[in-house]
Amino acid sequence: xxxxxxxxxxxxxxxxxxxxxxxxxxxxxxxxxxxxxxxxxxxxxxxxxxxxxxxxxxxxxxxxxxxxxxxxxxxxxxxxxxxxxxxxxxxxxxxxxxxxxxxxxxxxxxxxxxxxxxxxxxxxxxxxxxxxxxxxxxxxxxxxxxxxxxxxxxxxxxxxxxxxxxxxxxxxxxxxxxxxxxxxxxxxxxxxxxxxxxxxxxxxxxxxxxxxxxxxxxxxxxxxxxxxxxxxxxxxxxxxxxxxxxxxxxxxxxxxxxxxxxxxxxxxxxxxxxxxxxxxxxxxxxxxxxxxxxxxxxxxxxxxxxxxxxxxxxxxxxxxxxxxxxxxxxxxxxxxxxxxxxxxxxxxxxxxxxxxxxxxxxxxxxxxxxxxxxxxxxxxxxxxxxxxxxxxxxxxxxxxxxxxxxxxxxxxxxxxxxxxxxxxxxxxxxxxxxxxxxxxxxxxxxxxxxxxxxxxxxxxx
Amino acid sequence: xxxxxxxxxxxxxxxxxxxxxxxxxxxxxxxxxxxxxxxxxxxxxxxxxxxxxxxxxxxxxxxxxxxxxxxxxxxxxxxxxxxxxxxxxxxxxxxxxxxxxxxxxxxxxxxxxxxxxxxxxxxxxxxxxxxxxxxxxxxxxxxxxxxxxxxxxxxx
Numbered sequence: 001x002x003x004x005x006x007x008x009x010x011x012x013x014x015x016x017x018x019x020x021x022x023x024x025x026x027x028x029x030x031x032x033x034x035x036x037x038x039x040x041x042x043x044x045x046x047x048x049x050x051x052x053x054x055x056x057x058x059x060x061x062x063x064x065x066x067x068x069x070x071x072x073x074x075x076x077x078x079x080x081x082x083x084x085x086x087x088x089x090x091x092x093x094x095x096x097x098x099x100x101x102x103x104x105x106x107x108x109x110x111x112x113x114x115x116x117x118x119x120x121x122x123x124x125x126x127x128x129x130x131x132x133x134x135x136x137x138x139x140x141x142x143x144x145x146x147x148x149x150x151x152x153x154x155x156x157x158x159x160x161x162x163x164x165x166x167x168x169x170x171x172x173x174x175x176x177x178x179x180x181x182x183x184x185x186x187x188x189x190x191x192x193x194x195x196x197x198x199x200x201x202x203x204x205x206x207x208x209x210x211x212x213x214x215x216x217x218x219x220x221x222x223x224x225x226x227x228x229x230x231x232x233x234x235x236x237x238x239x240x241x242x243x244x245x246x247x248x249x250x251x252x253x254x255x256x257x258x259x260x261x262x263x264x265x266x267x268x269x270x271x272x273x274x275x276x277x278x279x280x281x282x283x284x285x286x287x288x289x290x291x292x293x294x295x296x297x298x299x300x301x302x303x304x305x306x307x308x309x310x311x312x313x314x315x316x317x318x319x320x321x322x323x324x325x326x327x328x329x330x331x332x333x334x335x336x337x338x339x340x341x342x343x344x345x346x347x348x349x350x351x352x353x354x355x356x357x358x359x360x361x362x363x364x365x366x367x368x369x370x371x372x373x374x375x376x377x378x379x380x381x382x383x384x385x386x387x388x389x390x391x392x393x394x395x396x397x398x399x400x401x402x403x404x405x406x407x408x409x410x411x412x413x414x415x416x417x418x419x420x421x422x423x424x425x426x427x428x429x430x431x432x433x434x435x436x437x438x439x440x441x442x443x444x445x446x447x448x449x450x451x452x453x454x455x456x457x458x459x460x461x
Numbered sequence: 462x463x464x465x466x467x468x469x470x471x472x473x474x475x476x477x478x479x480x481x482x483x484x485x486x487x488x489x490x491x492x493x494x495x496x497x498x499x500x501x502x503x504x505x506x507x508x509x510x511x512x513x514x515x516x517x518x519x520x521x522x523x524x525x526x527x528x529x530x531x532x533x534x535x536x537x538x539x540x541x542x543x544x545x546x547x548x549x550x551x552x553x554x555x556x557x558x559x560x561x562x563x564x565x566x567x568x569x570x571x572x573x574x575x576x577x578x579x580x581x582x583x584x585x586x587x588x589x590x591x592x593x594x595x596x597x598x599x600x601x602x603x604x605x606x607x608x609x610x611x612x613x614x615x616x617x
Contacts, residue, residue: 016488023481030477034470074485074492081481201597204544204568205581326471351475358478365485380597 012443013073014065020077021061025054028084031327035092038328039099046091049117053087060124067131068440072369075439078362079417079432083120083425085359086418088327089339089346090116096333112339112420119422123429130433137437141381144197148230151190154183155237155246172243184238184246185414185427188392189434191234192253196384198227199261203380206262227254242288245399245413251275252395257388260374296409309336313345313404317353324352339420341412344404359418360401366432367394373439386438389431524616526569531611532558540615544570546581547608561585561609569600576600576615585609 029050036046057080064071094111101108134140140147157174158164165173165180173180199206206224231254238247255271282289291306299307299314312335319330332338332346339346348356370390374383393416403410414424526538538545538555545554548566557566563583570577578600580587587594588607600606602615 013488013492020481020485020488023484027477027481030474034474037470038467074489078485201579204546204570204579205565323472323475326467327474329467329471351478354475355478358475358482361482362485365482365489368489 012070014069017064017073017077018061020074021057021080024077024081024084025050025057027081028053028088031085031088032091034327035088035095036328038326039092039095041095049087049091049114053084053117053120056121056124060127063128063131064436067135068436070440070444071436072373072439072443074365075369075432075436078365078369079428082359082362082417085347086343086415086420087113087116087120089332089343089350089418090420092328092350093333093339093346095328100333115422116420116425119425122422123425126426127429127433130430131437134434134437137382137385137434137441138379140193140385140434141197141200144194147190147197148194148226151187151194152230152233152237154187154190155234155241157183158241159237172241172246182421182423184241184243185423186430187234188246188249188253189389189427189430191230191250192257192388192392193385194230195227195254195257196381196388199257200381200384203261206258239286242286243412244282244289244292245396245411248399248411249392249395249413251278253388253391256391256395257384260387261384292409292411296406299406309342310404310406310410312336313342314406316345316349317405320349320352322353324348324350324355326350340414341400341410341419342404343415343418343420344401347418348405363393363397363416366390367397369439370394370435373435373442376442377438378442382438382441386435389435393428393431526555526613527616528611528613529605530607531609533611540569540571540576542571544568548581557609557611559609559611562611566608567594567606570597578606583608 032046032050035041057076060076064076091111091113094109094113097109098111158172160174172182172184174183202224231250234250235247238244238250251271251274255267259265259267259271283293284290294301295307295310299310301307303311316330316332316335319325324330327350330346330349332349335342335345344356344359347359351359367390370386370393374386374390377383377386396413396416399408399411400413400415402408403413414421416428417425524540526540528534528536528538533555546565546568547553547555547557547562548564549557549559549562550564553565563581563585565581566583567581567587568579570579576599577597578587578589578594579597580594589598589600590604592598600615605612605614
């Protein structure tokens, strides 16, 4: 293995990607075997699932070799490992649900892992399609305003009668052809494209030109107006849908892209100030925000009521300790929504702190590689797009894992690649596909047309 | 399955997971350590690789903006390493007193050893030779940048 890596030292590292991808798959297989042996279940369906997941990952690797040969070799294996761990945990929780149904004598619940596998398939298909059809990420800049409009419309969908549906107090889903889909997940990709495309054309005006209002430099309405408009529209819709997580995510995305586009630290301060003001306003205006905040301060005040979920999650972490209970040997099913928002607490219980740190490192690696692609790419649009997409994954992971571990107030969001949920998995694979595309452009030695012009200049000087 | 075997497998899984993460990190480290230009070079390009001195000469950035037409004709504006704004407003770097020029008309930004022209949403447009600048464009020495009645060129 080291041999292979050394040989490709100054190469594209595609072989490293393949080796790591196989490693990621084997981790998933290992986890699955441990789940089955610890719970005493031996499901033949498991092997077909695992083999098809492995085959899918191999095909995806082939497409990366073909369409983006210079792309970053670590993005795909890292997210594949997370996805495989998520699949194993969903399988484990399926078994827990089935055992519970048997002991209660209630009807058997349908396992979710096969549906999640289908979503993984669709996510990887989306990934492949993006790589094939978006041959140059710079073309996305043309769809700046279309993407902004699409983002708002997607966010607005769940509010429509008939197709919109409300689950657990938040109106985030639409029902199409019997499937429920969370359009907000795709909206975050569209809005990232909008923010990047818009800011790239205005970044100098924003950084350099100010109208003095009361002695403070304020950007011109022409430069910032549309951005503020889209952003407020997004926040408004999210408040109507009671989706705190996504509104926080979009706010973070907005501040990160503004900061990177202009390089002015004042945006970070303004962002922190707005967050404080907005947060306090929401605390006093909305009951559900106040409840979330109070649970965060003292979950044990109502441990069997509103604080139940977070208290169970904390007990799970405590039960897991440093090395965890082992796959299939804890009680992660006691936490409500263990398959979606609280999958981190399920993994934290069975893999312990050591396992959770490894998972967090995988997320950190994804963010590092995304930021690396953003720094290395030569065009300003790719730059902003890559940092925006990376920020989406990073902020979302922080918000949800921070919420589950009670570092920050809990706001519902899926954990990228781990949680059960199709929209989230597809949207995140699209994000990784775009990052792979940008990193390919950043690392490719080929001389593009634009570079040729510049090179000639160098010589004629 | 015995208790002992299960605990061994439990720790074994964590070791496998960490082995995976550390392998990823080692590849990442190699990638960071590799020099930035250590990309596979085709033989043709390797042979044409310019000598360090030639590279140094070629890297020289244009340092002056010469106004060749308009009311400020003959003015030489030194270019530093920070972006400049051209327009009618008093806070622009180069103030052009011309009705055809917008308040903040265009910007010039250094990018490596090039200057990039961007139109800041002007009414009458920014032109490089005969083409209107709609997207950020490289301002090459020997071409003319036209804003209103003023034309300028880069020189080193």
